[in-house]
Each structure stands twice: as structure tokens, then as C-alpha cells.
Amino acid sequence: MKNLETIQNPYNDDKVMAACSIFGAMDRSGKRFSGDRVIKAIRNMHVRGNGLGGGFAIYGIYPNYPEHYAFHIMYEHAAAKEETEAFLSEHFRWERAEEIPHYPARRISNPPIVWRYFLTPGNTKPEGKSDDDFVVERVMEINTRIDGAFVFSSGKNMGVFKGVGYPENIAEYFGLADYEGYLWTAHGRFPTNTHAWWGGAHPFNILDWTVVHNGELSSYGTNRRYLEERGYACTMHTDTEVIAYAVDLLMRKHGLPIEIVAKIFAPPFWDQIKRLSKAEQELMRALRQIYPSLLLNGPFTIIIAHQGEMIGLTDRIRLRPLTVGEKGNLLYLSSEESAIRLIEPDLEKAWIPSGGEPVIGRFEAKASVESTAGM
Amino acid sequence: MKTFVPPKFIVERNRDRCINCQVCVRQCTFGTHYYDPDYDEVLSREGNCVGCHRCAIFCPTGAITIRRNPLEYRENDNWRPEILEDIKRQAETGGMLLTGMGCDKDQKIYWDHLVLNASQVTNPSIDPLREPMELTTYIGAKPERVEIDPNTKALKTRIAPQVELSIPVMFSAMSYGAVSLHVQESLARAASEFGTLWNTGEGGLHRRLYKYKDHTIVQVASGRFGVHPDYLDAGRIIEIKIGQGAKPGIGGHLPGEKVSADVARTRMIPTGTDALSPAPQHDIYSIEDLAQLVYALKEATNYEKPISVKIAAVHNSAAIASGMVRAGADMIVLDGLRGSTGAAPKVIRDNVGIPIELALAAADARLRQEGIRNRASLVVAGGIRKSSDVLKAIALGADAVYIATAALVALGCTICQQCPTGKCAWGICTSDPVLTKRINPEIGAERLYNLLRGWSLEIKDMLGGMGINSIESVRGNRLHLRGIGLNETELEILGVRHAGA
Numbered sequence: 001m002k003n004l005e006t007i008q009n010p011y012n013d014d015k016v017m018a019a020c021s022i023f024g025a026m027d028r029s030g031k032r033f034s035g036d037r038v039i040k041a042i043r044n045m046h047v048r049g050n051g052l053g054g055g056f057a058i059y060g061i062y063p064n065y066p067e068h069y070a071f072h073i074m075y076e077h078a079a080a081k082e083e084t085e086a087f088l089s090e091h092f093r094w095e096r097a098e099e100i101p102h103y104p105a106r107r108i109s110n111p112p113i114v115w116r117y118f119l120t121p122g123n124t125k126p127e128g129k130s131d132d133d134f135v136v137e138r139v140m141e142i143n144t145r146i147d148g149a150f151v152f153s154s155g156k157n158m159g160v161f162k163g164v165g166y167p168e169n170i171a172e173y174f175g176l177a178d179y180e181g182y183l184w185t186a187h188g189r190f191p192t193n194t195h196a197w198w199g200g201a202h203p204f205n206i207l208d209w210t211v212v213h214n215g216e217l218s219s220y221g222t223n224r225r226y227l228e229e230r231g232y233a234c235t236m237h238t239d240t241e242v243i244a245y246a247v248d249l250l251m252r253k254h255g256l257p258i259e260i261v262a263k264i265f266a267p268p269f270w271d272q273i274k275r276l277s278k279a280e281q282e283l284m285r286a287l288r289q290i291y292p293s294l295l296l297n298g299p300f301t302i303i304i305a306h307q308g309e310m311i312g313l314t315d316r317i318r319l320r321p322l323t324v325g326e327k328g329n330l331l332y333l334s335s336e337e338s339a340i341r342l343i344e345p346d347l348e349k350a351w352i353p354s355g356g357e358p359v360i361g362r363f364e365a366k367a368s369v370e371s372t373a374g375m
Numbered sequence: 376m377k378t379f380v381p382p383k384f385i386v387e388r389n390r391d392r393c394i395n396c397q398v399c400v401r402q403c404t405f406g407t408h409y410y411d412p413d414y415d416e417v418l419s420r421e422g423n424c425v426g427c428h429r430c431a432i433f434c435p436t437g438a439i440t441i442r443r444n445p446l447e448y449r450e451n452d453n454w455r456p457e458i459l460e461d462i463k464r465q466a467e468t469g470g471m472l473l474t475g476m477g478c479d480k481d482q483k484i485y486w487d488h489l490v491l492n493a494s495q496v497t498n499p500s501i502d503p504l505r506e507p508m509e510l511t512t513y514i515g516a517k518p519e520r521v522e523i524d525p526n527t528k529a530l531k532t533r534i535a536p537q538v539e540l541s542i543p544v545m546f547s548a549m550s551y552g553a554v555s556l557h558v559q560e561s562l563a564r565a566a567s568e569f570g571t572l573w574n575t576g577e578g579g580l581h582r583r584l585y586k587y588k589d590h591t592i593v594q595v596a597s598g599r600f601g602v603h604p605d606y607l608d609a610g611r612i613i614e615i616k617i618g619q620g621a622k623p624g625i626g627g628h629l630p631g632e633k634v635s636a637d638v639a640r641t642r643m644i645p646t647g648t649d650a651l652s653p654a655p656q657h658d659i660y661s662i663e664d665l666a667q668l669v670y671a672l673k674e675a676t677n678y679e680k681p682i683s684v685k686i687a688a689v690h691n692s693a694a695i696a697s698g699m700v701r702a703g704a705d706m707i708v709l710d711g712l713r714g715s716t717g718a719a720p721k722v723i724r725d726n727v728g729i730p731i732e733l734a735l736a737a738a739d740a741r742l743r744q745e746g747i748r749n750r751a752s753l754v755v756a757g758g759i760r761k762s763s764d765v766l767k768a769i770a771l772g773a774d775a776v777y778i779a780t781a782a783l784v785a786l787g788c789t790i791c792q793q794c795p796t797g798k799c800a801w802g803i804c805t806s807d808p809v810l811t812k813r814i815n816p817e818i819g820a821e822r823l824y825n826l827l828r829g830w831s832l833e834i835k836d837m838l839g840g841m842g843i844n845s846i847e848s849v850r851g852n853r854l855h856l857r858g859i860g861l862n863e864t865e866l867e868i869l870g871v872r873h874a875g876a
Contacts, residue, residue, distance in 0.1 A: 019497070216498040218842040221854030229743045254520045270511045283523075283530045289513050289537055290521050290749075292847035299498050299842070317506060317844065319499055 020202070020214035021045035021167075021188040024303040024333040026310045026361045031329070032060050032180040039177060041332075041339040042186040043168040048335060049188030051107060053201035054170040055162025057210040057305060058181035062157050068095050068118035069135055072152035072159050073142070074198050075113040080148030087146065091138050092119035100161075105172035107165050112198050114152070116159065132207055132252065139206065144235055150199035155208025157307070162187075162201035170201075182363070183310055185303050187212040200236070204244045208306045211247065213240040214335060215300030215320045226293035246294050247304055258304070258311050258360055264291045266316040266356030303333050308363025318355030325350045331361040379463045381446050384426045386419040392438035393417060399430035399439060404798040404810060427791040429800035461721070471722070475794025475804065477621055477715040477757065477780060478725050484713075485732035485865070486764045490874060492855040494842035501844050503835040509845040510831055512543040512775055514612065515681045516705040517749040535705060536681050538611050540775060541570030542831045543846060544765055546823075547710075547756045547777035548594050548616065548685070550576025552629045552638045552650065553717035553794075554783075555811035556583065558803050561786060561819025563587035568820065569827045574777070577616055577627070577652060579641040580606050592683065595672065597626060598652035600642035604675070612706060613672050614683035615665070617656065620714025620757035623687030623728045627652035628718070633797055633806045666702035673703070681705035681752075688712065688734030688757065689727075693741040699751070700742060706752040708777065709734045714757025715780045717804055718795035731757045732771065736869045739772025739851060762833035771869065772851040785826045786819050 023042045027033060035056065042054075062070050071088070075081040088094070095118040102111065125134045139151045153160035158181075161174045167188040171177065187202035203210035217223060217239035224234045224242050232245040243265075250261045264287050268276075273284045288295075299319030304311045312333040314322050325332040325340035326349040332340040337350060353359050386407065395417050399408040407423040408430060410416075424441065431439045448456055461472055494500040501508070515537035522531040546562045553576060560583070562573040567590040574592040575584075579601015584591070593610030595602055607613060618624065629638075629650035639646040659665050669682050684699045685708035686692060692709055699707045711731025716724065735755045742748040755768050756777035768776050780790065787801040794804040802813025838846065841855055849855060857874040858866050866873060 216842075218494065218498060218855075219848035219852065221852035222848050222850055225743060225851050225853075229746055229748060256521070256523065260521075260523060269507045270509055271507065279529060286521055286530050286532060286534055288847075289515075289534060290517050290532070292845075292850065295845060295848055297843045297845060297848035298494075317501070 019048065019190040020212075021048035021335045021339075022202075022212045022214050022301060022303055022333070023186040023335070023339055024184065024212070024305065024310050024312065024331075026183040026305075026331045026363075027329050028331060028361055028363060029329040030060070030182050030308075030363055032063075032182050034177060034180050035171065035184060036177040037343040038184040038186055039168055039171040041334065041343050042171075042188055043166075044339045044342050045188060045334075045336055046166060046168070048190060049166055050190045051166050051169075052164060052191050053162070053187070053189030054165055054167030055160060055187050055201040055203055055212075056167070056171065056176055057153070057158065057160050057183075057185045057203040057205065057212070058176070058179055059158045059183035059208075059305060059307060060181040061159050061179055062118070065095060065118045066157045068120055069131075069154055069156055070159055071117040071119055071154050072100065072161070073115055073117070074150050074152055075115070076148035078113070080146060081113060081115065083146050084142055084149045087138075087142065088117060088119065090122070091124045091134075092117075092122045094119060101175060102173050103175050105165070105169050107169045108163070108173045111163060111173065136206060136248070140233060144233060151205075152199070153203075153205040153210070155205065155210075155306070158208050158210075160203050160205050160210060162203065163198040164201065183305055183308075185210060185212050185305050185310070200238065202240060203305075204238075204240045206244050206248050207252070209244060209247050209251075210305050211240055211244045211302055213243055213300060213302045215239075215302075215315070216298055217242065217296055217300060218298030219296060220298075222293050223296065243296065243300075243302055243304075246296075250291075250294070251306075258309065259358065260287065262311065262313050262356070262358035263287055264294050265296045266313060267295060268356065269316070301335065310361040312353070312359040314353070314355050314357075316356035321352075322359070323350065323352055324359050331359075333359060376467050378422075378467055380460045380467075382422040382424065382444050384424040385421050385442050385444050386424055386430075387440040387442060388417070388419065389438045389440070392436040394436055394438075396435060398433055398435060402429045402433045402800060404429075404800040405793070405796075425791045425793045427789050427793065427800050471720045473718055473795045474721040474724060475715070475717055475719070475792045476790050477713040479790075479792070480725050482712060482730060484758070485730060485861075485869065486758070486760070486767055488859050488861050488865075489732075489767050489856050489869070489871065490859060491763070491766065491770070491837055491841070492857070493840040498842045500842050501839040503832075503839040506839070506844060508835040508838055509847075510542050510834060512540045512846060513537040514540060514706055514752045514754070514775060516751055519749060536679055538572065538681060539570070540572065542827055542834070543769060543773075543775035544759075544827060544830060545571050545592070545754070545775060545777050546573040546782050547714075547779035548574040548576035548592075548614070548619075549717070549779055549783075550578030550594075550600075550629075551581055551641055552578045552633055552806060554804055555802065555806060555814060556581055556637070557811050557814040557816050557819065558783075558786065559584060560816035561814060561823055562782060563591065564816060564820035565823030565827065566590040569824050571827065572611060574614065575610075578629075578638070578650075579643065580609055581637070581641045585609055595668075596652055597654070597656045598642075598650060600644065600650060600652075603643070607672065607676050607680075610676075610680060612681045612683050613676065614685055614706075614708070615656075615668055615672070615704075616685050617659070617665075618685070618687035618689075618710065619716060620687045620710030620712060620728055620731070621716030622719040622723045623689055624654060625720070625723055626654040630797075635806050635808075638806060662698045662702055665699065669703040683708055683754070685710060685756075687714070687727075688729050688731055690729060692729070692734050693737040696738040696753075697741055697745055697747065700747050704751050706754055706774075707738075708754045708756060709738060710777075711735075711755065711757030716794070731755050732768075733865075733868050735768060735773055736771050740870060743772075743851075762830035763837065765830060766834050766837050766849065767856060769846060770849050770852050770856050772853075774850065781826070782823055785822045786814060
């Protein structure tokens with residue numbers, strides 16, 4: 001078994017410490033748009049990164065394969081590809097496979113081989129196991145067992161493109177301006193303790209969930225042990241990884257809506273809870289009693305996305321920035337307002353949400369953004 | 376028989392200061408000081424001094440100094456003075472050596488080999504003077520997940536009874552009879568005012584203390600003293616006491632002379648009879664018996680109260696902890712090697728049981744491996760001396776801690792270990808009606824409240840330094856601990872890395 005720790009977190013520090021730029025754009029009518037404006041926006045926040053990681057998640061990217069799991073997989077060498085493809089052949093039916101097109105780009109050196117596969121679970125899927133659970137297990141297997149292979153993303157009609165470089169370099173390398181999607185998230189990193197590894201860039205993904213993250217979780221040890229108790233192998237020693245798994249546990253396995261999940265990640269203070277109505281008090285107290293170990297403590301801003309939904313959230317005392325902009329069906333989330341205004345000068349609305357207050361953009365939902373007032 | 380045990384202390388009386396007022400004579404309960412009318416002077420019998428410093432603190436002219444007796448034996452690392460004196464004492468009495476308080480031997484204190492983390496640059500520390508900082512802790516079994524009605528968005532999950540603590544520090548069990556009613560009232564008042572719990576111990580609950588019932592843990596121990604329906608109803612939590620860190624595996628014995636009419640009424644035994652607690656609970660000879668008692672108590676109290684089970688930390692307490700959780704305990708308590716007592720055989724106190732730090736780390740890890748950590752709160756006792764010990768215990772995985780010795784020290788105790796004599800000069804571990812007046816419950820409660828307040832401020836400061844504003848984000852967060860001077864086995868059991876790594 002390969003040791004991912006030595007790749008993602010070569011000094012074996014507890015976790016990866018990083019500051020970052022993050023950006024998200026969503027057309028809530030579901031209309032797809034090209035990446036050029038998103039790339040321009042994230043490039044505007046160049047100084048928030050240090051060139052050690054950039055990436056994008058695009059939703060609605062593969063409308064011709066809506067029911068296939070789109071695997072984006074990076075290989076460090078040809079043997080990894082051979083081994084992985086044998087593994088994929090064993091467990092999946094293939095619809096299509098191809099190398100992801102790439103182009104010469106500034107500051108990109110030693111890129112891995114990156115392929116995409118459109119797959120459906122094969123005969124090895126046990127009776128009664130859901131497709132999603134099966135896919136999660138196979139992804140974990142590839143990531144932990146096959147040396148030199150790493151799954152960038154594994155969701156339907158979405159894909160993650162990421163690597164070592166500034167985000168604009170990564171966009172150039174993969175030619176992202178040519179893709180279209182209704183929801184884009186983007187990330188530029190400033191890690192302090194990680195070396196150049198393509199898999200370590202954001203967004204982090206499991207199924208069609210992605211997370212981009214600016215911050216450092218002081219609660220990482222607590223979060224991690226809680227998730228490990230529930231079967232998530234936190235092999236990469238990054239705090240972003242635990243956010244992705246926590247989202248998977250709460251939303252997919254426990255079936256909780258994002259509004260509730262936001263209150264688990266960034267709960268109101270006990271003193272605030274005391275001022276709520278009796279029913280709300282009961283709910284909030286229960287959330288804090290049952291999920292104390294998933295409180296994300298320490299400075300963070302995250303943008304979580306999955307099919308038809310984009311959520312922005314900061315820690316409850318808002319130690320990392322998040323700005324929201326709206327124009328028509330378009331919803332923007334960004335570390336800096338300047339990046340939004342650069343591509344959308346005539347915003348109808350722009351605001352900074354309170355700490356712990358989720359900003360939720362929904363596909364096919366009412367036109368306005370849901371942003372529950374701070375508690 | 377002439378004792379061959381030399382005096383432990385010498386009393387130095389500064390004659391220039393002594394005014395022969397006899398305060399020391401009245402304060403000392405061990406007959407160390409006496410007034411000699413022939414000389415018209417206060418004199419001392421040094422062999423009686425236990426080093427409790429009551430006289431020195433209360434001497435109005437500061438005339439008294441207590442020193443260790445410098446009488447020295449020939450050096451010998453094997454036959455140390457304590458060993459010689461223990462043998463002599465047994466040769467003179469033919470009995471077991473009884474002692475009080477916790478193990479005073481030099482087994483490693485792991486708290487002192489663990490250091491905490493703080494934020495620098497990559498994340499900001501938080502100033503607790505300017506930002507909210509939460510220590511609130513809920514004791515009780517937690518369900519694995521929450522369920523919410525998809526239509527009404529209302530909470531569907533019914534959570535087992537929970538008890539709120541404003542600081543994850545509770546007062547550990549000290550029974551009425553072992554300590555005085557005034558001590559219990561001091562604890563009860565402080566716990567009520569601060570928002571935490573005190574514990575009756577196994578001696579029942581005096582009628583006068585029923586008003587503190589919202590902050591009371593009532594104990595059900597092997598003697599079943601004072602256990603009746605009102606008593607169970609008065610408890611916020613009911614604790615089944617299996618064992619105690621100071622004397623794992625053995626029972627208790629409150630001598631008849633301490634069983635006053637009041638103690639007798641509270642314990643529901645005849646006045647003046649010895650109160651004997653059997654070594655095991657005679658209806659618990661196995662884990663399934665424990666489950667029966669847990670559920671009997673739940674039935675008796677309508678499933679409205681968390682049930683705690685307390686054991687001494689012993690070699691396989693991690694596995695036992697798992698069994699206790701599976702037997703239905705909502706809170707489990709591990710009491711470590713350094714846990715205290717009013718009376719225990721010295722040989723047991725000093726040689727049986729394991730340090731609480733290791734027991735805690737192992738139990739927390741075991742419960743997580745088995746996926747049942749949420750089903751019970753984990754509380755540790757026995758050796759918590761200061762706020763940093765509290766925070767380190769929580770980082771190792773405890774939900775809360777119990778303190779008892781620290782609470783008694785706050786009331787004046789100097790750990791002179793004379794508890795079994797019943798002569799406590801500080802009026803703590805005694806039922807002598809004159810001596811117990813030395814503790815004023817109002818002042819006692821204030822001292823205990825102040826201690827909790829001081830600790831909570833310190834814990835908040837340490838949390839803020841870590842960049843954390845809620846205690847639950849440190850719970851089980853061993854990454855915020857590093858070891859110093861620990862070997863690999865110790866680090867592995869504690870689940871922490873060495874400092875610098």
C-alpha cells in the first residue's frame with residue numbers, strides 16, 4: 001500500500017496548513033456558461049496563493065453522460081494507469097475513456113497523466129449496496145492501494161481539474177475556458193507545509209460533492225477521530241479532506257439538509273441558543289449534543305457544491321473572508337469582492353454574510369438566494 | 376509499647392514572638408501543643424505533629440514553623456526511611472497500615488509530561504476577553520445521528536437525558552461520614568452556583584442538602600447506605616460505584632464512632648455501628664448483573680436520569696469500560712491510581728491500579744474502535760490537580776473530570792493523610808461536632824466557586840491560544856498534545872506524538 005501521507009503531507013505534520021483564494025459562480029436557472037470569467041476572477045486573487053495548487057470543479061460539464069460516474073484520474077506513471085484500468089475493468093462497465101486534453105501552459109512542469117472514464121458499477125457490486133457506496137469504496141481503494149494513481153473526482157455530470165500551479169495556469173493547461181457548466185468553483189492555494197503534488201490541490205471530491213476551503217481547522221484532530229470511528233480513512237492528513245467526508249456523512253448518510261449541516265459545522269453559541277424559540281432551542285441543542293465532534297473550529301471559509309447546489313460558509317466568528325454577489329440568476333461567492341466585480345460590474349446585490357451563516361444557491365429553486373439571518 | 380518511629384516533624388516556636396495565647400493548643404487536634412501551667416508556657420510534643428500546618432496558619436504572631444525532622448538514616452536506596460518506619464509501625468501494632476488521601480509515590484505523572492499547543496501565524500489565536508469561549512458540556516448518552524422531520528423541519532430524535540455542566544469539572548464522591556456535612560454543603564452550594572455537579576458518595580443524602588438536588592449525583596454503592604426512592608429522585612445523575620482509585624477491589628469501613636445520630640439517620644443504619652461497604656456489590660458478580668442494576672435504576676426513575684458507573688482504573692479497564700457502556704451506562708467513570716480516600720490500606724493505595732492518563736487514553740481509544748464512544752460520557756478522576764490537567768484530560772478524550780482532593784485543598788486540606796483518624800484539624804474529614812464547625816459552608820462554597828472560576832478562566836485562555844472557541848473541539852483532539860520525556864510505548868498508549876515531531 002502506498003503511503004499517501006508522504007505525498008500529500010511529506011513532513012507528516014498533523015494537517016496541511018494553507019491560506020487560499022476561493023471563488024464560486026452558479027447560474028441558478030441551470031444555464032451553462034464558459035469558464036473564462038471564472039478564470040479571470042480567480043486570477044485576480046493571484047497573490048492569495050503561492051503557486052503550489054490550483055483547481056476547479058465544474059458541474060453540468062458532461063450533459064451527454066448524465067447517468068455515468070465520470071472518473072477523473074491522475075497517474076504519476078504508466079504502470080499506475082495500467083493497474084488502475086485493470087481495477088476499473090474488474091469493477092465497472094465502461095462507456096468511454098480518454099485522456100483529458102491539455103495544452104502547453106506557463107509554470108506547469110512535470111504534469112501527471114490525467115484520464116477520464118465514464119463508468120457504471122459492474123458485476124462485483126454486491127446485492128443491496130447502493131451505487132454511491134460502491135463507488136466511494138472503489139475510489140478509496142484506488143487512492144490508498146494503487147501507487148501513483150489518484151482520483152480527482154468521481155461524480156456524475158461533473159468534474160474536477162486541479163494541479164500544481166496558480167489556478168490560471170491550471171485553467172490554461174486543461175483549456176478550461178472551452179468547457180461549460182452551470183456551477184463553477186475555483187481555488188488557489190498558499191500551503192505552508194506541502195510539496196508539489198497534483199492530488200493535494202483543491203477542490204476535494206467524493207462522488208459529486210466538492211469542497212474548496214480556505215483555512216485551517218484547529219478542531220482537525222477531533223473531527224478526524226470522529227470520522228475515522230465511522231469508517232472514513234483520513235489518509236491524506238489534510239483538513240479539507242475531513243470537511244468532504246463530514247459533508248458525505250451528514251448529507252448523504254444521515255440525510256440532513258445543508259441548512260442543518262451548516263449549523264453543525266458552525267453552530268450558534270450556547271448563549272445565542274438560549275435566546276431562540278423553544279423548538280429551535282431544542283433542535284440546536286440536539287445538534288450540538290449529537291455532533292460536537294463535527295464543529296469545525298478555527299478559521300475557515302468553504303464552498304461546498306454538488307448537483308444543483310452551492311453553499312458558502314464561514315466559521316462562526318468569521319476569521320476568513322467570504323463575499324456574496326448576485327445578479328439575476330447568477331450567484332457569486334468569493335474571498336474578495338473585487339474578483340466578483342471584475343467580471344460582474346453591475347451587481348444587484350453584494351454582501352458579507354455573518355459568521356456561521358450559510359449562503360445557499362439552489363438549482364431550480366426560487367430565484368433569490370437563501371441566506372438565513374444570523375441567529 | 377515504646378514506638379521506634381521517630382517524629383516526622385519538628386515544631387519551631389519563636390519565643391520572641393510566642394505570647395502563650397494557646398491558639399495552637401486549641402487548633403491542634405493531635406495533641407502536639409499544650410500549655411504547661413508550671414512554666415506558664417506553651418510547649419510542643421513533636422512526635423504528635425502530622426504536618427497539617429493548622430497551628431502555623433492560625434498563630435496570631437507567626438511564631439510557629441513546622442519543619443521536616445532532619446533525623447537521617449544511613450543512605451540506602453532499597454531500605455528507605457518510609458519502609459523502615461512502616462515495618463516498625465506494623466511490628467508495634469500487628470495490623471494493616473491505614474492511610475488517607477491518594478497514592479503519594481513517584482509513579483510517573485503523565486500530565487507533567489504532556490504539553491499543549493497554541494496558534495501561530497497560520498491561524499489566529501482567539502482572545503477570550505473579547506470573543507465568546509464555550510466550556511458547556513453535556514453529560515449523557517448521545518444517539519449516533521439526528522433525525523429531522525422533512526416536512527416540519529422539527530427535531531424527531533428523542534435524546535436520552537442530558538445534564539448540562541458550565542465547566543467540565545465536577546466534585547467527586549465524598550460521603551457524609553467520611554467528610555462532614557459542612558464540607559458536603561460547601562460542595563453542593565458551589566456546584567449549584569457555578570453550574571456543575573457534586574457527588575454524595577455512598578453515605579446517602581442528608582435532608583438539609585435536598586435543596587441542591589438539581590446539582591447532585593447520588594451514589595449507589597455496595598453498602599447501599601441511604602438508598603431509597605426520594606434519594607434516587609433527588610439525583611440529577613445516579614452513580615453506581617463499583618470501585619475507587621485509592622482502593623481498587625476492596626470495600627470500605629466507616630468506624631462506629633463516626634456514625635453519629637445524624638450520619639446514622641442519613642445512612643439508614645443504627646447509631647454507633649460500623650458502616651461496612653462490601654468489596655464487591657453482592658448483586659453484581661458479572662457484567663450482565665451490572666446491566667440489571669443499571670436498568671433497575673432507570674426503571675425506578677422513569678428513564679429520566681443518566682446512570683453512571685464508576686470503576687477504579689485497573690489493567691484492563693478499557694475492555695471493562697466497553698462492557699459498562701454496553702451494559703447501558705450513560706456515563707462511565709475511571710478513577711486512577713492517584714485517586715484519594717478517607718481511609719485505605721496503604722499497601723493497596725500505593726500499589727493497586729494504573730495512572731488515570733493511561734487508563735483514559737486506552738478507554739477512549741477502545742470505545743472509538745468499537746464505535747460506541749457516543750453512547751456514554753467518559754469522566755476521569757484521581758489526580759486532577761489544576762486547570763491544565765483538566766484540559767489535557769479532555770484532549771486525551773474525557774468528557775469531563777471529577778476533582779475531590781483539589782476541592783478539599785481549596786477548603787484548607789494540606790494532604791497530611793490523617794483522614795482515617797477522624798481528627799482532621801481543618802474540620803474536613805471528621806464528624807466531630809466541634810471540629811466540623813471549622814468549615815463554614817458559606818465561606819467553603821465561596822472558596823470552591825473561586826477555584827472553579829479561576830480554572831475556567833485559565834481553560835478559556837488556553838483554548839483561545841489554540842484558536843478554539845469551544846471545549847468540544849479539543850475533546851479527543853490529541854493533536855493538541857505533545858509528549859516530553861516519554862518512550863514510544865507510552866506515546867503509543869497516549870496516542871500523542873513527541874514534542875518536536
